[in-house]
Amino acid sequence: MMDKRGSVMNEFVVHVILIALILAVFLFASAERVNGRNVMQQVLEKQLALLIDSAEAGMSFEVWKGNINGVIDDVDIDDGRVFVSVDGLRSVGGYPYFSRYSVEVEEVGDKFLVTVK
Amino acid sequence: MEKRGMMAEGINMMYRLFMVTVIAFIVFGAGSFVYGYYIDVRDAEAHILARGVVDCLAGDGVLDLRRDVDNMIQGCGIVDIDRAYVGVDVVDVRGREIASFSEGDSGSLWLKDLYGKVVATGNALAGTEGLGEYEPGYYKANYSVVVLDSSGRFDGKMKLEVLVNYADE
Numbered sequence: 288m289m290d291k292r293g294s295v296m297n298e299f300v301v302h303v304i305l306i307a308l309i310l311a312v313f314l315f316a317s318a319e320r321v322n323g324r325n326v327m328q329q330v331l332e333k334q335l336a337l338l339i340d341s342a343e344a345g346m347s348f349e350v351w352k353g354n355i356n357g358v359i360d361d362v363d364i365d366d367g368r369v370f371v372s373v374d375g376l377r378s379v380g381g382y383p384y385f386s387r388y389s390v391e392v393e394e395v396g397d398k399f400l401v402t403v404k
Numbered sequence: 405m406e407k408r409g410m411m412a413e414g415i416n417m418m419y420r421l422f423m424v425t426v427i428a429f430i431v432f433g434a435g436s437f438v439y440g441y442y443i444d445v446r447d448a449e450a451h452i453l454a455r456g457v458v459d460c461l462a463g464d465g466v467l468d469l470r471r472d473v474d475n476m477i478q479g480c481g482i483v484d485i486d487r488a489y490v491g492v493d494v495v496d497v498r499g500r501e502i503a504s505f506s507e508g509d510s511g512s513l514w515l516k517d518l519y520g521k522v523v524a525t526g527n528a529l530a531g532t533e534g535l536g537e538y539e540p541g542y543y544k545a546n547y548s549v550v551v552l553d554s555s556g557r558f559d560g561k562m563k564l565e566v567l568v569n570y571a572d573e
Contacts, residue, residue, distance in 0.1 A: 298413070298417070301417075302417065302420070302421075305421055305424075306421070306424050309421070309424055309425050309428055310424075310428055313428045313429065313431075313432035314432065316432065316436070317432040317435050317436040317439075325441075326441045326443075329441070329442075329443050330443060333443055333445045336445075336449075337445060337448055337449065337452065340449065340452045340453070340456070341452055367483040367484050380571075382571055383483070383484045383487060383571050384483065384484070385449070385452070385453050385456065385482050385483055385484055385485070385488070386456075386482075386483060387456070387460075387480055387481035387482055387483065
């Protein structure tokens with residue numbers, strides 16, 4: 288009798304721990320998506336795309352690595368899209384821009400220099 | 405018998421965990437979809453794109469229609485034009501249409517009319533037709549230009565319509 292009670296208790300504890308783990312994993316994944324690096328990355332990519340769209344040929348602007356939206360690891364321009372990696376989160380889709388000018392990015396010390404040519 | 409019982413317990417436990425995982429996936433998936441933060445910059449993009457097209461077509465205030473009209477916007481070299489629609493109607497001072505050309509996804513205008521309108525409801529806006537309507541990513545403007553075509557040079561207006569769609573995220 289005592290043995291059976293103990294085994295039910297053990298089973299219950301294991302159940303609770305596993306369910307708590309599953310919920311924690313999903314909770315952290317949701318939290319990351321809702322207010323984490325994802326949003327910072329979105330802000331930076333869209334700001335850069337709008338700046339590129341507004342810029343005339345010959346203009347350039349600097350993006351500091353230590354940004355209010357996080358630490359920028361990389362800024363890349365590929366196939367008409369801006370890709371920004373923030374706090375280790377690599378950009379998958381990037382954000383497109385319309386500008387007819389060619390755009391180049393150069394890493395200079397602790398900033399990225401975006402040049403519109 | 406005991407071994408069988410343990411096996412049944414194990415299967416039961418796996419089933420419960422699977423159900424918990426499925427329910428958690430649905431609940432948090434829906435939560436992340438509902439509370440996911442999308443920053444919509446299409447309005448700004450539409451304004452910038454409109455300015456870019458006007459600068460390209462009539463930068464000095466003169467719209468030269470003696471060029472290949474059908475490829476005029478394409479000639480501006482806008483990247484990713486498939487995500488947007490740019491339409492230009494050129495009229496003279498009496499409103500007579502001189503030329504009309506466009507570039508991009510014209511079907512998105514139809515979709516905008518169907519779904520894209522955000523209308524403020526309630527009595528606050530009663531009698532103020534059009535004021536409560538907001539069309540995300542849509543920009544329409546008229547520009548006074550001097551038109552150059554085969555018949556000569558005259559004053560006219562360039563009616564510009566720009567619609568920017570969502571970028572695939």
